Amino acid sequence: MTESDTIQLSTNTNDVRKEAEELIELIQQVRSRIDLPPIFKAKKRCFKQLDNTEELSLPNKKILLEDDIVELSKIDSREDLMTRLRSYSTNFHLIQRPVTALECAKHGWKDTNKITEKEPDTCVLSCDTCGNNIFVIAIKCKASEKVVNEVKKRYEAGLYNGHKESCQWRTQKCDDSVYCFPLVTIESGLEKFKADANNIISACVKEKQALPTLCHELDDRTLIKVKYLAEQTQKEPVELENIETAYILSLYGWELLHADIPGVKCDLCCTRKAFYLLKEPFDILRRHKSYCPYINAETANAYTPKGFSLRRTQKISGSDWMKDVLSLEYVILIKSRDLSLTYEDALDEKIRKLQNIL
Known part of the structure; x- marks a missing residue:
């Protein structure tokens, strides 16, 4: 590049800069006349600082970067x-x-x-x-x-x-x-399932409040698993009928409303309901908001915890995730029971009684 080319390029750059400044000034005048705020007011300060990049020290650059990170963290x-x-x-x-x-x-x-x-x-x-x-x-x-x-x-x-x-x-x-289903480990999922059910039962016993009648679409196989886990978890008898109801509520993400007010809430969709206000069976599905991760697979963004399942790449809702966890635990408990010496002795006793009858 010759010296004349350099001079020409410099002149063109200055002309472009001058035209840009005139255009910016015109836009500002127009916006001012129709009472519009300046465009990207916050960014304008940054551009002014970046025009003289060499004058900025390293700490100042770092501060600008941290501000952007803070702004992004507020969004998410x-x-x-x-x-x-x-x-x-x-x-x-x-x-x-x-x-x-x-x-x-x-x-x-x-x-x-x-x-x-x-x-x-x-x-x-x-x-x-x-x-x-x-x-x-x-x-x-x-x-x-x-x-x-x-x-x-x-x-x-x-x-x-x-x-x-x-x-x-x-x-x-x-x-x-x-906003999604808070994915947890199988162990912590089970702990939450049992703890939430126990809290609901404790509040009802304390306030002498019956558990509500539920409206649900659980099949018989799932109900058997829920009842079995309820029996295994609830070791001590309580003066409350149908305690498996509390475990069904917990399976669908319902937690205790308040220690002194038997009822349920969902912290994900912000739904709350006291049992004494119910005039009809409590619908464990439709009481959730339509976007709640416990019933909405898209917002839940969850996948089955079953490693051998064909549905590994298919999104499922939070309640379906909890059902899969329940199934895994049920299989483990049944196998442990069948392999126990106590169960074998009880089985042998039953066989002897049947032989004596025959």
Whole structure:
């Protein structure tokens, strides 16, 4: 490259920079006239600093990197997501809406528990980061499928666009892995299954409250396993009928509501119900929110713990994962029982009695 080429390149670069600056100034003037905030205000400071990279010391560069990491951790914070999800009122869940509470919470929105005067079914959501509000309407029963799908598309885009342009949620949302079935080991899964059932039983005995009648779709084979594990776990007799009910509830992720209030809750979908308020059988499946990992295989993102299963690559729900754990434990207990000396003696005694009868 000749010296003249270098000079020409420098001149062109200066012209481009000048045109860019003029364009930026024009955009700022236009946005100012129509009362729009500056574009990416937070990023602008970073660009100004990076223009003179040589003047930045190593610690300052590190600080910029750490700030980006902190910002990303807030987006994918499970604790923050669950806090937002717990804010959604019964009013939001009771009516069909174009977006679920989980979708809204993943995009940084929380429920204000406020409604509009003209449309009491409409819920007002807010963003703690940018302060903007969006309004989530109710879907009318008479609406056609085409209309419903169109409304859903608009709201899916609105979950992003409802934020201010400088808001971090404008272009980001929680990763799907943030809200999923909390995969645990088989051992800890069994411990939770037994502990949650025992807590429910203890509260009912203490408050002299009967266990509820359940509505479920468990087959006879699974019920036999649940009853057997309940018998093996509950060594001491209690003054309570149908204790296996507590174990069925635990199998589907239901935990004790409160030590002094017999009832159940699910911390994943934020559902709560006291037993004394039940007017009909408790539906262990439908009482969960539709997006709850205990009944939704997509949000659960779980796989069977059975190493020999053909379903190893197929996603399953949290309750199906617990059923597989239950099956594994049942097989182990049965084999241990059959190999025990006590069982062999009892079996021999039965055989002798049968021979004497014959």
